[in-house]
Amino acid sequence: MTTETEVRTPAFLSKETDRKVCFICSKGNLDMAYPALIMANGAVGEGIETHLFFTFWGLDMINRKTMNDLKFTLLGNTAMHPPRHFGVSMHQALGGLPGMTRMATRMLRKQIAAQGVPPVPEFLDLLVESGAKLWACKMSVDMMGLTMDDLHPGVSGIINVAEFLELSDEAQIVFV
């Protein structure tokens, strides 16, 4: 015979969260696409209401024509330390040589994949599956002559700044 045991909520669940976080993605470079995707993934996995708003070059992350083809360049990137320094060390000015961006992009893609992190379009699928919402910026969409059909199928809608501000009311906003 079993006795009814008392429910003891563990400490990690004892505080109900009504936390909400909005990421503004404004960059279309491969290396600048990932920070928000990874943080948003972490947030939604913690039960936090999570939104991503794609504006300006950030729209490249959800544009079907460009989302598979984001690039990484050494040019102007001061995190490219002088040779033999540490980490990825290659003079940034070498980025101007033909084929360099292609090579650097391929290298970064490989490093990201080695961490078990999916390519951008698949990462967006993952976020939507997890319950995060994706929004496109109206002005950027108009400026680039796009419609919903041009965007990743997981995008919930095209919204203007006022709508974004309503959406992010009382949210923590992270600009990338």
Added chain:
Amino acid sequence: MTTALIAGREIHVDEEGFMTDPAEWNEEMAAVLAKNIGIDELTPDHWKVIRYLREDLAAQGETPTLRRVSLNIGITTKQLFELFPKKPGKKMAYLAGVPKPKGCI
């Protein structure tokens, strides 16, 4: 280190409530742990995840992340969020008596 009374036994847990010694876990305990986090009944899919977590921790020395779970046992991320609502990574680890996952994705 604190202890908690789970299924009539004193179990070592950390300050968040996760078991610190996976060897103290047993299958009967999972049903009690499930009630603690609002899961009324453990389905075969819950068990698939719980067993994989324990096997993978034993093999890799680290609790697998949601992505690793979904890639390796064919349960989608969406299903994981349905099985363990809101905080799937922590909830599944709690049920399996393993530390919470440390990986970012």
